[in-house]
Amino acid sequence: MLLVVDVGNTNIVLGVYKDDKLLYDWRIATYKDKTSDEYGLLFEQIFKYHGLCPRDVEDVIISSVVPTLMHTLSAMSIKYFNSEPIIVGPGVKTGMNIKYDNPREVGADRIVNAVAGYEKYGGPLIIVDFGTAITFCAISKDGEYLGGAITPGIKISSEALFLRTAKLPKVEISKPKFVIAKNTINSIQSGLVYGYIGLVDYIIERMIEELREEGEVKTVVGTGGFSSLIASESKYINKIDKLLTLEGLRIIYGLCLQYVSSLKATFSNNYKGDDHEDWKS
Known part of the structure; x- marks a missing residue:
């Protein structure tokens, strides 16, 4: 296992x-x-x-x-x-060319998601991960990691609102029925949920425009804890894959095994004979 x-x-x-x-x-x-x-x-x-x-x-x-x-x-x-x-980090084989200014700055979770997303859905592709921070990742038609955007997550914003205001309560993050709310709790929920839907859709819209040279973006994947909450109202997110990161880890593990096997085969071909048999163990 x-x-x-x-x-x-x-x-x-x-x-x-x-x-x-x-x-x-x-x-x-x-x-x-x-x-x-x-x-x-x-x-x-x-x-x-x-x-x-x-x-x-x-x-x-x-x-x-x-x-x-x-x-x-x-x-x-x-x-x-x-x-x-x-x-997973610098030096680990992921099979993905990272087009960041400094590839070492890219979070491991973003690369893992990108590997799994491209493997499952092809490219060009946009992945939105709703974690503590919300990350937006763009993958090219050829499977290159192009970059993206990062915003504070919805939970961070909710906690900041509670901590930095004197009278506003801490609320459960859920979608109210109407944007025009009739009480304080629903008003906060409305601002958080519908506000983030607007934020997410605008960033995706701009990313789709910037990816135009890559071709039509047919798949926008939502993953992470709050993906279902936002995706239900998003104009662009059309796939929910909450276990995308786990799948990416499995894929990268397989690539690592292939890489090790190829190294062993190379050494085996280059160092044949009794004098070099002990390294194989």
Whole structure:
């Protein structure tokens, strides 16, 4: 089995694959102060609840936008799953040409989403990830990562409104029936939800215009926790794929295996003979 782990600022999404089939997926809260043992025991409990054995995990791949958790989860993987994890980042083969000014600045989650999106839907393509931040990613017809935009997520805006005003309450993020609301709670919900629908659609509209040379953008994918809420009213989002990141991790894992296999084949062809047999082990 393959354990895939996507670490976001608010949630950690993890899943277990058997070959190309996703067996289970889970979403847990991100706690930056948890130790590797605390995460390991939590993962073990989740596995055992579903009748899975951690020892059946053969490999682990992780993408993260929380640098402080990278060592923690790497140590957890080694101790509880007996596997040195693949960490998605610079140097890891993704099969995607990144057209950013500095490719190292692109978040691992954005690249993972782009790899999965292009594999599943082709290009040109726009992906909108509704996480702690909302990220917009543009992929060319040839599968190149062209860039995108980043805005504060809807939850960040809701919390900022509550913290920076004296009288406005903290509200549940849900879509009210009308934009013209009749009470304070619905007014805040209206501003947040319909305001973000407008924000999302305008950015997508501009991206479609700028991608005109790539051809017609037939697919705009929404992913992440709030994707369904916004996509239900969006003029442009026509696919909801909440597990896009997990699929991208599985694809990148497969590419890494192919790369390692090709390296072994190259060395095997270049170093034949008894004097060089020991490296293969």
